[in-house]
Amino acid sequence: MSILRKATTLQIMTMSQNLSLLCVFLIFSFTTPSTCQNTANHDCKTKGMFVFGSSLVDNGNNNFLTNSLAKADFSPYGVDFPLGPSGRFTNGENVIDILGKKLQLSDYIPSFTDPSTWGGKIVNGVNFASGGSGILDDTGALAGNVTSLNRQISNFEKVTLPELEQQFGNNNSKEILSDFLFVVGSGGNDYSLHYFLGLANSNVSLEAFTDSVTAILSAQLKRLHELGARKFVLMAINPNGCSPMALARVPTQEGCVENLNRASTMFNSNLKSLVDDIRPQMPGSNLVFVNAYKILSDVISSPRSYGFRDASNSCCEVRQVSEGGTGILCKRGGSICSNRSEYVFFDGLHPTQSVNDVIATKAFSSLIGDEVYPFNVDELSQI
Numbered sequence: 001m002s003i004l005r006k007a008t009t010l011q012i013m014t015m016s017q018n019l020s021l022l023c024v025f026l027i028f029s030f031t032t033p034s035t036c037q038n039t040a041n042h043d044c045k046t047k048g049m050f051v052f053g054s055s056l057v058d059n060g061n062n063n064f065l066t067n068s069l070a071k072a073d074f075s076p077y078g079v080d081f082p083l084g085p086s087g088r089f090t091n092g093e094n095v096i097d098i099l100g101k102k103l104q105l106s107d108y109i110p111s112f113t114d115p116s117t118w119g120g121k122i123v124n125g126v127n128f129a130s131g132g133s134g135i136l137d138d139t140g141a142l143a144g145n146v147t148s149l150n151r152q153i154s155n156f157e158k159v160t161l162p163e164l165e166q167q168f169g170n171n172n173s174k175e176i177l178s179d180f181l182f183v184v185g186s187g188g189n190d191y192s193l194h195y196f197l198g199l200a201n202s203n204v205s206l207e208a209f210t211d212s213v214t215a216i217l218s219a220q221l222k223r224l225h226e227l228g229a230r231k232f233v234l235m236a237i238n239p240n241g242c243s244p245m246a247l248a249r250v251p252t253q254e255g256c257v258e259n260l261n262r263a264s265t266m267f268n269s270n271l272k273s274l275v276d277d278i279r280p281q282m283p284g285s286n287l288v289f290v291n292a293y294k295i296l297s298d299v300i301s302s303p304r305s306y307g308f309r310d311a312s313n314s315c316c317e318v319r320q321v322s323e324g325g326t327g328i329l330c331k332r333g334g335s336i337c338s339n340r341s342e343y344v345f346f347d348g349l350h351p352t353q354s355v356n357d358v359i360a361t362k363a364f365s366s367l368i369g370d371e372v373y374p375f376n377v378d379e380l381s382q383i
Helices: 002-031 095-102 149-168 173-177 188-192 206-227 244-249 258-281 292-301 353-365 377-382
Strands: 048-053 125-127 180-185 231-235 286-290 310-314 343-345
Touching: 048 095, 048 149, 095 180, 095 353, 095 377, 149 173, 149 206, 180 206, 180 377, 188 258, 206 258, 231 258, 231 377, 244 310, 258 286, 258 292, 286 353, 286 377, 292 310, 292 343, 292 353, 343 353, 353 377
Parallel strands: 048 125, 048 180, 180 231, 231 286, 310 343
Antiparallel strands: none
């Protein structure tokens, strides 16, 4: 009987220890945010992304803005996206969605203006981007209600950051944010929806305007750094002069519209220089410049080598200026091409999911200095 009692006591103690371990495991699982899935090729050091910018990286923020004309929450947008029309300005996933998968994040980054974006949903990060917006506060006014880059950063500071600190149980934002990527994709609309519409001072040259916009962006990046951002991904402006919208507005011109592309290359040159110039002013920071301009230009100049057939026409039926549109967005419920993976542009300005995949893949893993500088996003995520 004594031996039996000792054995029974030992079993009870072992069961008790196992139950205690199980409780600890469950408590840890439910209280520690899980944001990525470990793989042999990626160690999941990056917790998530905070995204700022315009339509190329917007994932639905404008859906919830009243009086905004810059929306993509209708068919045929999202025809190849699992959730249908979501506010992404393409047929499927945008660059941010694809980057998130390559970083092994567990879900799509939620949009800030979505009322459900709070609590545990923000542990992978939040997307603040707004189609039609710019670096300048008054850029995009013709598109109605859009959220400027300054306001996006303010939303991050005043709303998301306190909530994030609560989720991680840490009031030191600098400790939390060091493992997040801050992706900024803005600037194109400051030219197309501001400078080239004559909204800037008529005496300001393109060079002076570009320097001014770059200086403002520099101050905005420093503001994010002060809040705790350490890893930045800066997206170049696309070659908008080669878009179907630009080609349609100057039908007699052969090739791309030079003045639009000149503005883009001027801004992109400043942006690349900013990577080196601003880093000493932002201790502990690392910045990556993604030359989306070159990547997309290479696709446009040699589409078949990338698996594309059409690099000048939009896949969807676009609502033209003569029809009350802008020549950019698809017609609501309009027709679309069936071979979308062979088209470079989905609407008058925005690339298809297939092109977004090329850009995101290059951003993540390219070893070519003209495409990513000074290194790629994967390397940035491991720092």
